Amino acid sequence: MRQYEVMYVLRPDLEEEKVKSNVARYSDVVTNYGGEISKLQEMGKRRLAYEINKFREGYYVLMNFKANSDAVAxxxxxxxxxDDVIRFMFVRDEK
Structure with missing residues (x-):
């Protein structure tokens, strides 16, 4: 298993329970594929550097985890x- 980091941005107009369900969904994917989450940080609503899909803000979530490539895929x-996710990026940690 390798160490990964993913940051994803959710739409700012989502209700709190919808945000929580999205965070739980992606956490469950990692754990269901045998991975382990080392850090899950909900950074809250922040201003985007540029407009994405007519949104100027987004709800940022950062997750560090150890998993195989199937979980990432x-x-x-x-x-x-x-459609709730407006941007995401997975990065493999080389530590």
Whole structure:
């Protein structure tokens, strides 16, 4: 298993429970594929550097985890098809 970091930005107009369900969904994907989450940081609503899909703000979430590539591929697939996620980036940590 390798160490990964993902930051994703959710739409700012989501209700709090919808934000929590999205965070739980992606955390569950990692754990269901045998990974372990080392850090989950909900950074809250912040201003975007530039407009994305007519949004000037977004709800930022940072997650560090250890998993295999299947978990990353599945989480990435789910983020691509979810309209609540306006941006995401996975980075493999080389530590």
């Amino acid at each position: 599945e989480a990435e697939r789910l983020m691509k098809i979810n």
